Amino acid sequence: MASAQRPLSPHLQVYKPQITTIMSITHRATGVALTGGAVALVFWLLALASGPESFEVAQAVAGSWFGYLCLFVWSFCLFYHLANGIRHLVWDMGYGFEIPQFYASGWITVGASVGLTILAWVVGLMGLGGH
């Protein structure tokens, strides 16, 4: 069936950015980023299974500035996707649909993901060399 070339909604350019919309697209973006993290995890496990030499290479990659950047971004993506995912599950159960609740749960999610990311890195970096 030939479909007419009608304009499609949403017309993003006519809307002012809001925390609700920004958080929605960020949930998708962090989810996509995390699939890259899943690929990295599989390669890390394969390197570990292959022996000390390949594991050294994997740790060198992870310990480079680019490796740290990826790990930092992935850690934030994980905490954000986790916290906002729980927010989604609460919606799925039918709660939190009042406008003020959207804003409150949104800011809680942003605060939790930023806070947990900082916490994980502070504890992780403090433990460096502890092994």
Place this chain on the structure above:
Amino acid sequence: MAMRTAIARVRGLGSAKTGTEHWWMQRVTAVGLIPLTLWFVASLVSLAGADFETAYLWVASPTGSVPMILLLLAGLWHGKLGLQVVVEDYIHAEGVKVAILMLLSLATVALGVAGVFAVCKISFGE
């Protein structure tokens, strides 16, 4: 004149496939991933700077290997379901879309098998 009704387009490879199953499994894997990701991050934080031996023994132990396999399966499944929706939303050329979705399915299974194999190899020791 076409004698077929619209339902013929909807069934089969049309829109009436397994939407509920997709939506539901995304939620089931999401709930499973809540404890698994928290365990994973806590483990990585405590393993920061670990040498080969420490990391190896961690994955080899049942408390490391079993959650790791569960994380791989639930995470890759959840990611596959999510990426599928992203592709369906943004890729409108039918041939390209089907090709990417097929590649996505194959890559998901390949990564899952490779990851589980690596954990089993470590856990069973060669």
